[in-house]
Amino acid sequence: METKYVSTAITAVKARQEASTVFLAKVFNWMAVGLGLTGVIAWLTASTGLTLSIAQSPLYIVLILAELGLVWYLSARIDKIQTATATGLFFAYALLNGLTLSVIFLIYSGASxxxxxxISAAMFLAMAIYGMxxxxxxxxxxxxMFMGLIGILIASIVNIFLASSTLHWAISLIGVIVFVGLTAYDVQKIKSMGEQQGFMSQGDAAVQKGAIIGALALYLDFINLFLMLLRFFGGSRD
Known part of the structure; x- marks a missing residue:
C-alpha cells in the first residue's frame, strides 16, 4: 500500500513538472513573438525615416503614455478581459514599443x-535557466529588485533636471542588476504558476491569459535589460 502511495506521489510530481514545462514554453513563445514584432516595427520605422518625424513631434510622448496605459490595463484587468482582448493588447504594446524604440537607430550603430x-539574450537566458x-x-x-526598480524610476526623473553623467551611469549599472534579478524571479514565479493544479485546471482561456501576462513580464525584463546594456555597449552612429 505504501509503495502505491509513493508511486502515485511520483506520478503527480511528474504531471506537475510536465504541465509547468508546457506552460513555460507557451510563455516564452509569446515573449519571442512580442520581441520579434517589436524588432521588425522598430527596424521598419527607422529604415523608412519615420523615426525622426515621430521623435520630433508630440506623438512620441503620446505613444509612451499609451504604452504605459496598455501595460497597466493589461496587468490590472487580465482576469476580467477576454483572451482575444488580452492577446490583442499584448500585440498592440509590442507594436507601440517598436515605434518608440526605433529612436535607438538614430543614436547607436546597427552593429552595436x-x-x-x-549580450542581453545571453544574460537573459542564463538568468532564466537559473530561475527554472x-x-x-x-x-x-x-x-x-522591485524596490530597486522604484529607485531607478525616481532617480531617472531627478536626473532629467540634474543631467548628471555620474548618476546616469549609476542608474544604468543598477538597472542591469535589477532586471537580471527580476528575470530569475519572474521565471521562477511563472514556473510555479504552471505547477499549480488549480490554475492549470481553470481551462484553456485562463492558461492563455496567464501565458500572456507572463510573457509581458519577461518581455519587459528583456527590453529594459537590453536598453540598460545599450548605454554601456552601444556605439554612436558615424
Missing part, C-alpha cells in the same frame, strides 16, 4: 545594437 542584443532550476525561493529577491 545587434551586439548588445546578443534553483531550489531557492526568490520571492525575497523579487521584492528587493
Amino acid at each position: 545594437i545587434a551586439g548588445t542584443f546578443l 532550476v534553483t531550489k531557492r525561493d526568490l520571492a525575497g529577491l523579487g521584492a528587493f
Whole structure:
C-alpha cells in the first residue's frame, strides 16, 4: 500500500513538472513573438525615416503614455478581459514599443545594437535557466529588485533636471542588476504558476491569459535589460 502511495506521489510530481514545462514554453513563445514584432516595427520605422518625424513631434510622448496605459490595463484587468482582448493588447504594446524604440537607430550603430542584443539574450537566458532550476525561493529577491526598480524610476526623473553623467551611469549599472534579478524571479514565479493544479485546471482561456501576462513580464525584463546594456555597449552612429 505504501509503495502505491509513493508511486502515485511520483506520478503527480511528474504531471506537475510536465504541465509547468508546457506552460513555460507557451510563455516564452509569446515573449519571442512580442520581441520579434517589436524588432521588425522598430527596424521598419527607422529604415523608412519615420523615426525622426515621430521623435520630433508630440506623438512620441503620446505613444509612451499609451504604452504605459496598455501595460497597466493589461496587468490590472487580465482576469476580467477576454483572451482575444488580452492577446490583442499584448500585440498592440509590442507594436507601440517598436515605434518608440526605433529612436535607438538614430543614436547607436546597427552593429552595436545587434551586439548588445546578443549580450542581453545571453544574460537573459542564463538568468532564466537559473530561475527554472534553483531550489531557492526568490520571492525575497523579487521584492528587493522591485524596490530597486522604484529607485531607478525616481532617480531617472531627478536626473532629467540634474543631467548628471555620474548618476546616469549609476542608474544604468543598477538597472542591469535589477532586471537580471527580476528575470530569475519572474521565471521562477511563472514556473510555479504552471505547477499549480488549480490554475492549470481553470481551462484553456485562463492558461492563455496567464501565458500572456507572463510573457509581458519577461518581455519587459528583456527590453529594459537590453536598453540598460545599450548605454554601456552601444556605439554612436558615424
